[in-house]
Amino acid sequence: MAGAGTRGSRQRAAGLRRALAASAAAELNRAAEMARRAADAARRAAGRPPPGPFRPGIWRSPLRGLWLTSVLAVVLLAGLTILAVTGLLSYAAYDPLLPGNDQTPGAGLLHFYLFSWPTDPSWLYRVDQGVHITLGLALLPVVLAKLWSVLPRLFAWPPVRSLAQILERVSLIMLVGGVLFEFATGILNIQNYYVFPFSFYTAHLYGAWVFIAGFVIHVALKFPRMVKGLRSRSLRRELRTPLAETGPEELDPAEPDGESLRPTRPRAPTISRRGLLAAVGGASVTLAGLVVGQSIGGPARRTALFGPRGLSATAPHYLPVNRTAASIGLTAADVGPGYRLTLVGARTLTLTRNEILALPQRVVELPIACVEGWSVSAHWTGVRLADLARLAGMPAPAGAQVDSIQQVGAFKSAVLSAGQVTDPQSLLAVTLNGHVLPWDHGYPARTIIPNAPGVHNTKWVSKITFLKQV
Amino acid sequence: MRGVTTRGRSITSRIRHWYGANPLHLLALLAAFALAGYAVRAVIAAGQFRGFAIWFTVAIIGHDLLLFPLYSLADLSVQRLLPGRGRRSQASPSQASPPGPGQVPGPPAINYVRIPVAFSLLLLLAFFPLILGLSGPEYHRASGLTTQPYLWRWLAVTGVMLAASAVIYALAWRRAATRARKRQAAAAAARTRAQQQPAAHDPAPSPTALRPGFDAWSPARPAHGPDSPGPHGHP
Numbered sequence: 001m002a003g004a005g006t007r008g009s010r011q012r013a014a015g016l017r018r019a020l021a022a023s024a025a026a027e028l029n030r031a032a033e034m035a036r037r038a039a040d041a042a043r044r045a046a047g048r049p050p051p052g053p054f055r056p057g058i059w060r061s062p063l064r065g066l067w068l069t070s071v072l073a074v075v076l077l078a079g080l081t082i083l084a085v086t087g088l089l090s091y092a093a094y095d096p097l098l099p100g101n102d103q104t105p106g107a108g109l110l111h112f113y114l115f116s117w118p119t120d121p122s123w124l125y126r127v128d129q130g131v132h133i134t135l136g137l138a139l140l141p142v143v144l145a146k147l148w149s150v151l152p153r154l155f156a157w158p159p160v161r162s163l164a165q166i167l168e169r170v171s172l173i174m175l176v177g178g179v180l181f182e183f184a185t186g187i188l189n190i191q192n193y194y195v196f197p198f199s200f201y202t203a204h205l206y207g208a209w210v211f212i213a214g215f216v217i218h219v220a221l222k223f224p225r226m227v228k229g230l231r232s233r234s235l236r237r238e239l240r241t242p243l244a245e246t247g248p249e250e251l252d253p254a255e256p257d258g259e260s261l262r263p264t265r266p267r268a269p270t271i272s273r274r275g276l277l278a279a280v281g282g283a284s285v286t287l288a289g290l291v292v293g294q295s296i297g298g299p300a301r302r303t304a305l306f307g308p309r310g311l312s313a314t315a316p317h318y319l320p321v322n323r324t325a326a327s328i329g330l331t332a333a334d335v336g337p338g339y340r341l342t343l344v345g346a347r348t349l350t351l352t353r354n355e356i357l358a359l360p361q362r363v364v365e366l367p368i369a370c371v372e373g374w375s376v377s378a379h380w381t382g383v384r385l386a387d388l389a390r391l392a393g394m395p396a397p398a399g400a401q402v403d404s405i406q407q408v409g410a411f412k413s414a415v416l417s418a419g420q421v422t423d424p425q426s427l428l429a430v431t432l433n434g435h436v437l438p439w440d441h442g443y444p445a446r447t448i449i450p451n452a453p454g455v456h457n458t459k460w461v462s463k464i465t466f467l468k469q470v
Numbered sequence: 471m472r473g474v475t476t477r478g479r480s481i482t483s484r485i486r487h488w489y490g491a492n493p494l495h496l497l498a499l500l501a502a503f504a505l506a507g508y509a510v511r512a513v514i515a516a517g518q519f520r521g522f523a524i525w526f527t528v529a530i531i532g533h534d535l536l537l538f539p540l541y542s543l544a545d546l547s548v549q550r551l552l553p554g555r556g557r558r559s560q561a562s563p564s565q566a567s568p569p570g571p572g573q574v575p576g577p578p579a580i581n582y583v584r585i586p587v588a589f590s591l592l593l594l595l596a597f598f599p600l601i602l603g604l605s606g607p608e609y610h611r612a613s614g615l616t617t618q619p620y621l622w623r624w625l626a627v628t629g630v631m632l633a634a635s636a637v638i639y640a641l642a643w644r645r646a647a648t649r650a651r652k653r654q655a656a657a658a659a660a661r662t663r664a665q666q667q668p669a670a671h672d673p674a675p676s677p678t679a680l681r682p683g684f685d686a687w688s689p690a691r692p693a694h695g696p697d698s699p700g701p702h703g704h705p
Contacts, residue, residue, distance in 0.1 A: 029488070032487065106516050107512055109508065151538055162489065162490025164491035164496065165490060167496070167503075171502055174502070177527070180532075181526050191605050191609065192599075192613070193604060193605035193609075194608055196521065197520070198521040199516070199518065202518055203513070203521075203522055203525075206516075210509050214506065216502065217502035271580075279581075279585050283588070286589050287593065290593070290627070306593065306623065308600065308609070309613060320613065322612055323612060324611065
């Protein structure tokens with residue numbers, strides 16, 4: 001009985017489902033029909049595109065075409081991929097999974113790839129961030145050239161052909177808006193120009209994910225077209241073609257009407273294709289070349305004319321500063337004879353500066369690297385964090401929270417992982433390149449952790465809390 | 471089996487008809503929107519959506535409707551103002567005034583002007599907060615330095631680039647002049663030979679042929695060569 005009843009209700013449910021599906025299909029068909037009719041009406045009404053940029057005849061550069069766009073695209077495909085990966089790695093370097101370190105607690109699933117940031121190799125963060133900043137600047141001219149090459153498509157007429165095309169155009173907002181947003185915020189941030197009404201970390205991270213979504217879908221949809229474009233002309237022959245022999249790209253009969261990048265009414269060229277590519281490449285080299293010295297160091301530092309800290313580190317024994325003692329209102333009372341370092345572990349103790357100096361001192365050579373791109377290697381002397389942990393009665397801590405005298409700011413404290421605390425190169429440093437730490441570099445004592453981002457090397461350390469194993 | 475395939479195909483083609491592309495296209499786009507939407511959700515949760523959205527929009531409008539028209543207009547104006555090929559190449563070759571005797575046509579100056587200027591403006595675009603001292607207070611608080619040197623560095627780099635471009639232009643001009651002189655001499659020699667043997671008539675090369683070939687392609691001229699535009703190229 002129960003079985004028969006179930007069968008009957010199952011049949012009824014199936015019938016209902018079929019009816020629903022049929023009505024949904026009919027609904028969809030009706031909607032599609034309406035959309036088609038609206039598009040037809042729009043096309044008839046439009047007939048001729050409105051004046052200005054919507055008329056294809058206004059776009060006249062003979063260099064625009066699928067080949068040129070594809071060449072710029074393949075450069076960006078490689079470059080922006082590296083930029084995204086180095087950026088995401090740089091985010092991982094802040095160890096956001098450790099409690100207290102996460103500046104973007106809403107990231108949720110976007111944390112999926114995070115891992116405990118290693119202390120070895122000590123140059124990893126330095127190279128990663130140097131590449132991120134330098135490559136970003138180098139790609140600025142390529143991004144502008146790529147946008148120039150496809151800009152006529154923004155004004156394509158009719159603006160809407162199908163639902164597929166509407167969605168694709170919406171995805172371009174994520175791509176173009178994303179790339180411009182990321183470049184703008186990144187380039188302003190390295191110059192300490194904080195005009196944006198949001199936190200840089202939050203916006204640059206989430207903006208990156210919006211961009212990545214737009215970038216991946218754009219590559220997925222356009223990759224075959226890019227390959228076709230690259231095959232349409234020989235790069236080697238283009239590089240040998242002077243202005244005199246430069247003409248527009250061939251019209252592709254397979255290209256749908258109005259989708260071509262090549263102008264319908266090209267004017268005579270004023271520059272060859274190789275000339276344009278050389279100009280874009282030259283601009284990249286100029287922009288990157290005038291900052292890269294800040295990441296390479298040594299004599300190259302003198303060439304970093306536009307590196308925001310470039311020439312400030314050329315004096316011997318000097319490192320760039322990212323937060324001055326004056327800006328946090330540090331006074332002699334804070335760091336004079338009254339200074340105490342508090343260690344919290346299995347027991348709590350306080351040390352004066354002299355007591356710190358009396359502990360076993362180690363010397364390490366470690367780079368300090370800033371999120372803004374500059375990095376410098378230096379000699380540091382100080383006490384191992386592992387020794388301090390032992391002193392506090394916690395030889396194998398789960399990590400440590402390092403607090404600064406600094407009262408406000410995003411990085412007045414940092415949480416270190418177990419690996420960072422126990423690394424033999426991690427020091428509470430008291431000298432820099434053989435000199436007592438200058439106030440601006442964290443007098444009386446600061447941490448220096450191999451491979452950590454600059455701001456996780458806390459200056460003016462007042463307290464270290466070693467965390468219990470859970 | 472067959473029934474399923476036909477039905478599958480008909481569903482696919484119905485979606486294609488209704489949507490305008492392969493269903494996979496729709497699926498991939500929806501996945502991308504989901505990822506972007508997830509990131510935007512986090513921006514909203516952080517309470518920073520307004521500024522984020524405004525900057526996102528302004529970035530697009532600022533580039534597409536402000537920066538692009540501005541630099542296009544500047545480029546067209548420079549082409550118009552500069553004496554030389556920028557404009558002349560649009561006229562038919564017969565309208566171009568032939569160079570006078572002893573006057574040697576140089577290569578077009580346009581790229582020797584606009585490329586260093588573009589490089590300089592690009593540096594300004596990237597580093598205007600430092601160059602114009604806009605980030606001065608924050609920059610000083612962070613680094614203890616002043617933004618003062620950047621304006622001078624930018625002016626110096628601009629000067630060096632313009633000077634280098636001028637030198638390269640002068641060299642290109644000299645090379646073109648040498649080539650043109652050689653050709654003129656060869657043509658004159660050919661004329662003398664032709665006068666000595668009146669039977670063979672050899673017309674002097676046209677003035678445009680003397681120019682080092684900057685007008686080889688012009689939309690006003692009949693199509694030639696493999697690069698010639700098709701019938702659609704000429705409205």
